[in-house]
Amino acid sequence: MKKLFTAVSVLVLWTGASSAWAGQQTVTLTVEKMYCALCPVTVAKAIERVDGVSAVDVSFDRKEAVVTYEDSVTNLKEIAAASTNAGYPAHVKDAS
Numbered sequence: 001m002k003k004l005f006t007a008v009s010v011l012v013l014w015t016g017a018s019s020a021w022a023g024q025q026t027v028t029l030t031v032e033k034m035y036c037a038l039c040p041v042t043v044a045k046a047i048e049r050v051d052g053v054s055a056v057d058v059s060f061d062r063k064e065a066v067v068t069y070e071d072s073v074t075n076l077k078e079i080a081a082a083s084t085n086a087g088y089p090a091h092v093k094d095a096s
């Protein structure tokens with residue numbers, strides 16, 4: 001009985017492992033072509049419309065957007081595309 005319990009426990013842990021990696025992520029994007037105070041508002045609204053995005057903070061001074069999102073619902077490509085399609089090309093900020 002103990003072996004069966006151990007085998008079931010391992011199976012449950014293993015099958016749940018892929019979802020353990022999924023979850024809320026935060027990323028900083030570099031956003032180009034923001035020239036006025038209204039630009040960050042436009043970028044934020046575009047990114048907020050992406051399903052799975054829970055928070056957006058756009059900085060005009062730093063030309064960045066910090067985005068919190070659910071990686072099981074959306075991905076970085078969709079988030080960056082939302083900003084880019086609104087006229088403000090975005091890409092993941094280099095870690096340097």
